[in-house]
Amino acid sequence: MSTATTTPRRTTEQPPAADRHTRRFGLPVATALVMGNIIGGGIFLLPASVAPHGTISLVAFGILTLGALALALVFGRLAHRHPRTGGPYVYAREAFGDFAGFLAVWSYWITAWVSNAALAVAAVGYLDVLVPLHDAKPATIGAALLIQWLPAVANLAGTRYVGAVQLVATxxxxxxxxxxxxxxxxxxxxxxxxxxxxDADGSAAGAVTAAAAILLFSYLGVESAAVSAGEVRDPRRNVGRATVLGTLGAAALYLLTTVSVFGTVPHERLVESSAPFTDSVNLMFGGTWGGAAVACMALVSMVGALNGWTLLSAQTPYAAARDGLFPQVFTVKRRGVPTVGVLVTVVLASLLTVYNYTVGTEGVFETLVLVTTFTATVPYLLSTAAQLYFLISGQADRVHRARLVRDAVLALAAFGFSLWLVAGSGYAAVYQGVLFLFAGVLVHAVMSARKRRARAAAGTVNPAPLP
Structure with missing residues (x-):
């Protein structure tokens, strides 16, 4: 039986305890959170990552923009009905029960900390412009770890500082x-x-799909305001607006900058570039001063993205832990921030970064990006399916009749878009992503058993008889 019929739901998130380190996000900061997480380090490296596919990748960018807007509108509608911290986890669990909710939170959590590792790898490419590391492995690893831990420290200082860093970085x-x-x-x-x-040997549709699978990384974060709805002021009103405004702003900059980089950096050089924006500015103005300035700004952008993603990576397991689907230690919260979630996430991302640099740096960014493409689509698919469930079931408190057709079309478009991205991730990414995903089944089994024993001890449920 679905827990949606047996477990009472909280419809609103309690505001964090008021102190000088805690502050709820208004519309500007919520929009900055969305834009900051979408426009992170990805855009500063992705023009080079998709260059091997040719300029047909611009077509993929256009399709991704439409799909991202459909997702943004769906998340806005879902957040209006469920203005709670957790985003995709909350929607999947409300519609389909504990196991679907756990799959959403587990895969989203994987996406968050793997994305942090990918951002650190991208940041090192621009740091190398300012402080030549010359591929020295110890120095490269140390720099990547420092870039990850600085935003974690900002998070541990409190949501007030998270919002300030995010606004300045954006x-x-x-x-x-x-x-x-x-x-x-x-x-x-x-x-x-x-x-x-x-790749002239393949089909045009295959090239677009392959490019889109890499480019999806640049749109991860569209759900940021929904995930942090409990920390947003007036979430029913502001989450949807911040999601759409942030996505539109990011999409406009993405398309303009990608076309510009493609047109200023020779294709052969762009394919090999580790800092395409720096190369573009250097070719525009000559010398290296412009490129160095851009590298500084790119690093600020990536640190800001890591700042926001670190918060998101802690918020989702926090929401699941409150419902007994994640270890209770993830509910520890100080100054408005789930501290254990922040620490566990940054440790996992650090270990993954060290591992990837140890085994070799060739294609590390692209490999990590494709894994996050698969894991990110799991909560997206579950969220859009939850929206369709709410619409089709006709629950009066969840459906605006006049908007039924529009919401259904958007949900179907977002579902199809997410499914298409799974196909484009490639066999290797799906293989690794499935291994990550299935590892969580054991965690769910343990947490479910503990939850049932606790209920049995409280006398709220009869333990199942042994066979």
Missing amino acids: VLKFVPLLLVAVGGFFFFDSANLGPFRG
Whole structure:
């Protein structure tokens, strides 16, 4: 029997205890959280990552933008009905019960800390512009770990500082993005674009799908405001608006900057680049001063993204732990931040970073990105399916009749979009992602058994007889 019919639900999130370290997010900060998490380190490296597929990847960007907007609107509607911390976890559990909720929180948690490792790898590429590491493995690993732990310290200081860092980082990251987006068109040369399809042997649809699987990393974070709904002021009103505004702003910058980089950096050089925005600015203005300035801004952007993603990676298991589906230690919260979740996440991301640099740096970023593509689509699929469930079941408290058709079309589009991304992740990413996902089944079995024993001890449920 679904727990949706046996477990009472809390419809609102209690505000964090008021102190000088805690502050609820308004619409500007919530929008900055969405944009900051979407426009993280991904955009600063992804033009080079998709360059081998050719300029057909711009078509993938356009399709991804439409899909991301559909997801944004669906998350906005879901957050309006369930304004609680947890986002996809809350929606999946409300619709389908504990196991679906656990799969959503487990896969989203994996996405968060693997994304942090990928962001650290991307950040090191730009740090190398400022402080040449010359592929020295100990120095590279140390730099990547430092980039991960600084945002974790900001999170542990409290939500007030998380919001401040996020707002400043979001504003500062616009400088290099706007510089490349606007300035690049004055130096645009169509000869730099390279082939329309990098892999002429495959189909156009296959090339678009493969490019989209990598590019999805650049749109991870569309659900940020929904995940942190409990920390957003007036979440029924602000979460949906922040989600749509943040996604639209990010999409506009993505398309402009990617086209600009493609047109200013020769294709052969872009394919090999570890800092494509720096290369673009250096080619625009000559010398290296511009590229160094862009590298600084890119690092600020990545630290800001890690700041937001670290919070999200702690919020989701916090919500599940309150419901008994994650270890109770994840409910420890100080200054508005789930401290244990932050620490566990940064430790796991650090270990993954060290492992990937130890076994070899070739294609590390792309490998991590494709794994997150698969794991991210699991909560997206469950969330859109939950929205369809709420609409089809016709529950009066969840459905606005006049909006039924529009909401259903959006949910179907978002579901199909997420399923398409699973297909585009590739066999290797799906294989690794499934291993991560199935490892969580054992965790769910242990947590479910403990939860049932606790209920039995309290006399609220009869223990099942042994066979």
